[in-house]
Amino acid sequence: MFSEKMDLRLPGPVQVPREIQRAILRSFDHPMMDYRNEEHQEILKEAAEAAKKVFQTKNDVYILCGSGASALETAMVNLVGPSDTILICVIGYFGDYLVDIAEHIGVNVIRVDAPWGEIVDPRDVKKALEQHPEIKAVFATHCETSTGAINNIKELGSIVRQFDAVFVADAVSSIVGTPLYMDDWGIDIVATGGQKALMLPPGNALVAVSDKAWGVIDNHKCPSFYLDLKKYRELLPKGHTPYTPNIALVNGLLESCRMIERGGGIEAAYKRHACLRDMTRSGVRALGLELLVDDSAASPTLTSVVFDRMDSDSLRKLMREQFHVAVGGGLGKQKGKLLRLGHMGYTDAADILKMFAALELGLTKVGFNVQLGAGVSAAQKYWLENPYC
Known part of the structure; x- marks a missing residue:
């Protein structure tokens, strides 16, 4: 279906x-x-x-x-x-x-x-x-x-x-x-x-x-x-x-x-992507996961999450098959060790919230102890305080 x-x-x-x-x-x-x-x-x-x-x-x-x-x-x-x-x-x-x-x-x-x-x-x-x-x-x-x-x-x-x-x-x-x-x-x-x-x-x-x-x-x-x-x-x-x-x-x-x-021109696009990045980083931190890149050098188009406690591709496969949400994995020497979360292009705040809901369920399904709703809530809070997304 x-x-x-x-x-x-x-x-x-x-x-x-x-x-x-x-x-x-x-x-x-x-x-x-x-x-x-x-x-x-x-x-x-x-x-x-x-x-x-x-x-x-x-x-x-x-x-x-x-x-x-x-x-x-x-x-x-x-x-x-x-x-x-x-x-x-x-x-x-x-x-x-x-x-x-x-x-x-x-x-x-x-x-x-x-x-x-x-x-x-x-x-x-x-x-x-x-x-x-x-x-x-x-x-x-x-x-x-x-x-x-x-x-x-x-x-x-x-x-x-x-x-x-x-x-x-x-x-x-x-x-x-x-x-x-x-x-x-x-x-x-x-x-x-x-x-x-x-x-x-x-x-x-x-x-x-x-x-x-x-x-x-x-x-x-x-x-x-x-x-x-x-x-x-x-x-x-x-x-x-x-x-x-x-x-x-x-x-x-x-x-x-x-x-x-x-949509307001290229400057508005820059602001929207920066907001989506910070929503994403807030949600990742709330789940207790590690960000690969420091805030000072973090891209507004994608966020890399360190996930080396198991093969990250297994979690990605589960998210695709059960929740129909596709996130990226690591490349080269980081293969199987990263989740790369895209937030570029035709993306808004609701897309980020859906991604976190699926990610939280996926983490729970593969055996990680996460508080359901923590990532979604942190992303929501950021959006309410910074409405540029």
């Missing part, structure tokens, strides 16, 4: 609002839209223009078919090649992911690491840049999805601006959900995907590029045929992409940007 019922409280993908579903479905009205016709050209240009507010930039935003990973690879292959050196800030699984992309390309990587659950010290980045003037680009994950920690992108941007290097932010699980001001913070490339706080199904990659970054890109031969940003720059003013676009998701992106505006 409930085979298709599932409440996604994941670090992505997320619930897709009905408004966006309808925008996507309109793409399949007959006859099928010709992506070279004027109607789609205008939709693509409008979506790319609307996305500028999401990125907090005056720079163009390019829409590619692909996941967030393709956006990250696009940023890298357009800037550097095997003879180049880059610095990567690594604070978890997706920092290592960036290293994997770089090593596949053959780029020389200098790492600045912090333990999982912590963030890099900007002073270490400055020291590395001073010691290695050959560094061509600095890559940093904004929100590390494996831990729920937020790097200090603003401070990192102010440091990288003092050098010739280009600054690239992986904003896959941060865009819309936490403050990110591309132009004001001196970020040269922001790369993201649509399946997180933008509320889309997976399949859209978005990349915004500064003038400083274009100065490097224009003097670099991109080895990828499909991901060459110069081709996208040439065609965007005409409402085209070099290759077949995902018509449905372009329509969905435009509706997502419109929904954000109707």
